Amino acid sequence: MLFILLSIAIQARANDTSYYAVIRNSLELAEQEYSIITFQNLANTCDRIITMREKEWLPVYYRAYAYVNMAYMTEDEEEKDRLLDNAQASADAAYKLNPGESENQLLFALICYGRMEINPMFRATIYYPKANAALEKAKELNVKNPRIYYLEGKSTTYKPAFMGGGPEAALPIIEKALQYYKEFVAPYDIFPQWGEESTIELYQDCKEGIKEN
Amino acid sequence: MKYTLLLSFFLTQVCITFGQTSIIGTIRDNNGDPVPGANIYFEGTFEGCTSDTMGKFSLTTTIASESVLIISFMGYKQYRQALTPGELPLVIDVTMEELTKDLGEVVITVGTFAAGDESKSAVLSTLDLATSSGSFGDITSAISSLPGISNPGEEGGLMVRGGERYETATFIDDMLADDAFTAKIPNIPVRGRFSPMLFRGTVFSTGGYSAEYGQALSSVLLLNSIAMPKKDELSLMAHTSGLHFSATKKWDRTAFSTSTGYNNMRLLYALVNSNIKWQQAPVSFSENLVFRQKIGRNGMLKAMGAYGYDNSSMYYTVLNTGEDVLYKMKNHNYFLLATYRDQIGKEWILHSGISYGKDDLLMGIQDTATYDKHKNTTELKLSFAGPVSKKIHLNVGASLFIKTLTQDYTSLPGEDVFTSDFVSPIGAFFTEAEIKLTKRISSRVGARYETLSLSNEAYLSPRLALACKTTQYSQISLGYGHFYQQAQDDFLIYNNDLKSEKAEHLIANFQYRRNSRIFRVEAYYKLYNKLVKYDSLYSIEASAYNNHGDGYARGIDLFFRDSKTIKNGDFWLSYSLMNSERDYRDHIQAMTPTYLSRHNLSIAYKHYFEVADSYLSMGYTFYSGRPYVDPNISKLVQQETEALHNLSFSIFHFTEIFGKFTMLFAQVSNVLGSNNIYGYRFTTTPDHSGRYRSEAILPVSRRFFLVGIHVSFTGQTEI
Numbered sequence: 001m002l003f004i005l006l007s008i009a010i011q012a013r014a015n016d017t018s019y020y021a022v023i024r025n026s027l028e029l030a031e032q033e034y035s036i037i038t039f040q041n042l043a044n045t046c047d048r049i050i051t052m053r054e055k056e057w058l059p060v061y062y063r064a065y066a067y068v069n070m071a072y073m074t075e076d077e078e079e080k081d082r083l084l085d086n087a088q089a090s091a092d093a094a095y096k097l098n099p100g101e102s103e104n105q106l107l108f109a110l111i112c113y114g115r116m117e118i119n120p121m122f123r124a125t126i127y128y129p130k131a132n133a134a135l136e137k138a139k140e141l142n143v144k145n146p147r148i149y150y151l152e153g154k155s156t157t158y159k160p161a162f163m164g165g166g167p168e169a170a171l172p173i174i175e176k177a178l179q180y181y182k183e184f185v186a187p188y189d190i191f192p193q194w195g196e197e198s199t200i201e202l203y204q205d206c207k208e209g210i211k212e213n
Numbered sequence: 214m215k216y217t218l219l220l221s222f223f224l225t226q227v228c229i230t231f232g233q234t235s236i237i238g239t240i241r242d243n244n245g246d247p248v249p250g251a252n253i254y255f256e257g258t259f260e261g262c263t264s265d266t267m268g269k270f271s272l273t274t275t276i277a278s279e280s281v282l283i284i285s286f287m288g289y290k291q292y293r294q295a296l297t298p299g300e301l302p303l304v305i306d307v308t309m310e311e312l313t314k315d316l317g318e319v320v321i322t323v324g325t326f327a328a329g330d331e332s333k334s335a336v337l338s339t340l341d342l343a344t345s346s347g348s349f350g351d352i353t354s355a356i357s358s359l360p361g362i363s364n365p366g367e368e369g370g371l372m373v374r375g376g377e378r379y380e381t382a383t384f385i386d387d388m389l390a391d392d393a394f395t396a397k398i399p400n401i402p403v404r405g406r407f408s409p410m411l412f413r414g415t416v417f418s419t420g421g422y423s424a425e426y427g428q429a430l431s432s433v434l435l436l437n438s439i440a441m442p443k444k445d446e447l448s449l450m451a452h453t454s455g456l457h458f459s460a461t462k463k464w465d466r467t468a469f470s471t472s473t474g475y476n477n478m479r480l481l482y483a484l485v486n487s488n489i490k491w492q493q494a495p496v497s498f499s500e501n502l503v504f505r506q507k508i509g510r511n512g513m514l515k516a517m518g519a520y521g522y523d524n525s526s527m528y529y530t531v532l533n534t535g536e537d538v539l540y541k542m543k544n545h546n547y548f549l550l551a552t553y554r555d556q557i558g559k560e561w562i563l564h565s566g567i568s569y570g571k572d573d574l575l576m577g578i579q580d581t582a583t584y585d586k587h588k589n590t591t592e593l594k595l596s597f598a599g600p601v602s603k604k605i606h607l608n609v610g611a612s613l614f615i616k617t618l619t620q621d622y623t624s625l626p627g628e629d630v631f632t633s634d635f636v637s638p639i640g641a642f643f644t645e646a647e648i649k650l651t652k653r654i655s656s657r658v659g660a661r662y663e664t665l666s667l668s669n670e671a672y673l674s675p676r677l678a679l680a681c682k683t684t685q686y687s688q689i690s691l692g693y694g695h696f697y698q699q700a701q702d703d704f705l706i707y708n709n710d711l712k713s714e715k716a717e718h719l720i721a722n723f724q725y726r727r728n729s730r731i732f733r734v735e736a737y738y739k740l741y742n743k744l745v746k747y748d749s750l751y752s753i754e755a756s757a758y759n760n761h762g763d764g765y766a767r768g769i770d771l772f773f774r775d776s777k778t779i780k781n782g783d784f785w786l787s788y789s790l791m792n793s794e795r796d797y798r799d800h801i802q803a804m805t806p807t808y809l810s811r812h813n814l815s816i817a818y819k820h821y822f823e824v825a826d827s828y829l830s831m832g833y834t835f836y837s838g839r840p841y842v843d844p845n846i847s848k849l850v851q852q853e854t855e856a857l858h859n860l861s862f863s864i865f866h867f868t869e870i871f872g873k874f875t876m877l878f879a880q881v882s883n884v885l886g887s888n889n890i891y892g893y894r895f896t897t898t899p900d901h902s903g904r905y906r907s908e909a910i911l912p913v914s915r916r917f918f919l920v921g922i923h924v925s926f927t928g929q930t931e932i
Binding site: 018019022036037040041044045047048049052076077078118119121122125129160161162163 | 249250251252254257258259260261262263265266285317335338340443685686727728729776783821823826867868869874875
């Protein structure tokens with residue numbers, strides 16, 4: 001009996017991979033060209049899947065991820081906030097579908113960084129602690145998720161030294177990220193895997209920053 | 214499984230080769246401009262594509278039977294067309310219909326300046342309140358750089374749109390704080406009692422405020438205390454005039470904070486010349502205890518206890534005799550406050566509060582009069598807020614505010630004590646609805662009913678506000694209301710029958726806000742009625758006081774802020790044109806109040822230097838001459854002082870000392886050393902040559918400065 005149930009479960013899962021190819025395509029396009037259009041395309045792809053597969057986490061996750069990236073590429077503040085509102089709605093939905101997934105927390109952190117950038121004078125006090133809390137929560141869920149340390153390392157690099165930031169303080173965190181990227185095995189090929197190249201770049205920048213001092 | 218996947222991949226490839234159709238086209242909007250980013254797909258499929266920057270798309274599909282082609286994009290009406298993809302490529306050019314643009318939420322902004330970091334409509338940040346140049350940590354002096362506020366150096370506090378200081382009421386967590394400012398002695402400005410660091414989200418209204426707030430003729434300052442601190446904190450601040458210690462301990466659902474302050478102006482006045490002859494330079498002590506407890510799912514209990522002590526004495530020249538008399542002030546102030554907030558059902562909020570205040574003030578003029586005042590205030594309040602429909606949000610509530618005051622007055626040592634007192638309960642009911650009339654228009658309709666048994670009065674004050682979004686970035690608002698305030702304690706104590714004073718506000722506002730730039734302009738007209746008049750200031754006869762005064766104030770306020778153009782820089786400008794005349798107090802006719810300048814300009818610039826880890830704040834204020842009456846010229850025609858200037862600097866440097874987050878700061882006012890004269894006092898009788906002798910009213914000192922250090926033992930202080 002158990003065996004039958006299990007195999008049905010596996011089958012159900014296997015069926016749900018039907019949309020992977022479409023996401024894979026859109027992700028590849030977005031990787032080739034970092035632009036609003038390619039990410040809008042990713043969001044559109046997710047929208048199409050969401051209307052047919054309401055309960056699936058991945059398309060909701062990628063929809064949020066697409067809107068965060070569009071927001072990062074947008075200059076106008078009101079537009080940026082609007083895109084982040086969109087990202088937030090999907091990130092909240094993704095969290096509801098799969099609350100134990102640490103990647104959702106990273107979405108929350110990314111949204112906070114985006115909000116903060118709009119007007120640091122007003123918003124840093126609100127969103128910086130929120131982003132940190134999200135990273136901490138992510139560690140609780142999956143301490144070996146390399147993207148946590150990439151984001152933490154990045155924010156530490158640009159934080160002033162008197163607040164415990166700077167390249168020197170960031171370097172061990174970035175090294176940790178690099179190591180976890182090496183160890184990281186994606187459960188399936190289109191599981192979130194962003195950040196490795198940027199971490200390597202950040203690592204180089206940090207090393208140069210330390211030399212300059 | 215691998216095999217199946219491979220197979221299905223193979224099959225798809227085959228299909229594409231044999232049954233593939235392309236649909237190409239261009240998507241434009243009503244104006245003929247391309248729509249990039251649109252989602253183009255057949256209903257019920259994953260496959261689809263996105264229009265490019267030219268609005269062009271190319272969709273390949275394997276579908277052969279009739280299907281619905283959908284084109285969708287946010288802000289446009291979805292396009293649907295049934296078609297059968299044939300063998301030949303289809304060309305489809307589509308014009309998408311733009312939906313009425315969502316202009317965003319309409320927020321009623323008339324008369325309101327929001328400060329804080331949570332609200333998107335905030336004009337000021339918490340940091341602004343703490344670091345405004347020349348603010349010396351006083352929450353009110355930072356706010357006083359907003360337009361519409363007179364800032365007479367000898368008064369302090371917030372004097373809004375021609376109103377006196379007492380016309381602004383301060384509310385902490387929506388409960389009236391009757392003594393939010395230190396006691397007043399001649400020529401010394403009052404200071405706010407509460408530290409800006411206790412609050413998040415401050416709203417300052419320069420008129421037309423909500424029916425929830427009463428007992429304020431001109432303005433309300435709404436301070437919301439921090440709900441739950443984010444982490445433990447321990448910090449120490451020391452500067453040239455005092456010492457401050459604060460600590461916060463946070464548990465899972467509970468938090469406790471204490472903050473202790475000691476100020477002594479002696480050192481400062483030893484270093485700078487004071488225009489005041491001090492016997493005892495001001496010494497003050499303050500203690501704040503704050504307790505927070507989360508209750509249940511959404512409940513929050515906030516309790517606060519504040520104690521303040523002030524002591525100073527100075528020599529004051531009586532012009533008629535030329536003698537210096539010793540003027541002493543000693544003040545103990547206590548304020549206890551507890552509020553509880555919880556959610557009822559899904560959407561309604563209950564807000565309840567209780568407060569108790571006690572103020573003991575001893576004022577004495579050596580060898581002559583002493584006033585010994587004891588005041589108690591108690592307030593109970595309960596309100597409910599929530600939606601009654603999708604478009605109507607209601608706020609209803611009631612409060613009871615009881616004040617008792619006893620004053621012992623002795624005219625000369627050894628003389629009889631003259632005791633006066635009163636007990637005054639004020640009952641209030643308010644109801645207010647925020648109604649979204651259309652997507653662009655929102656209104657607030659409210660009324661407040663107050664009943665005062667002491668003066669045997671009951672009145673109903675209507676409050677109205679209307680806001681209309683004109684574009685995504687701009688809106689216009691209108692405000693109107695009646696505002697009542699009980700006669701001041703100092704008059705009411707001699708004549709318990711005095712009626713409440715009344716003001717009517719009419720305000721029009723335009724605001725444009727985009728990309729961290731804010732521009733707003735507001736015009737107002739304010740009509741005063743039933744203002745208290747008296748024969749002479751110190752009269753103890755009830756008959757000397759009446760409600761026959763009146764007056765008006767009108768003007769235009771401009772505010773511009775830009776924290777975008779210069780990276781790490783923040784610029785703001787506020788200007789107000791004020792015009793007011795009042796026939797009140799001991800005026801013999803309608804005259805401009807002496808604290809009012811016609812032109813008021815304040816320019817501030819702040820810059821954060823990343824390399825130096827420093828924050829520089831500069832401010833310049835200009836006030837045109839202030840009116841005064843020179844009895845040598847005319848008792849009826851007002852003269853004007855020279856214009857007043859003040860250029861001030863503040864610098865904050867962040868560093869690490871012994872691994873602790875440290876802030877070093879220095880503030881200096883009146884860098885240019887302008888000789889500012891606030892007005893003149895005259896003898897009440899002419900001397901033998903027939904002249905009234907005069908003395909200039911000067912700042913406490915020409916220049917102030919403050920140098921200090923703030924060390925946080927627990928990491929960065931959250932400002």
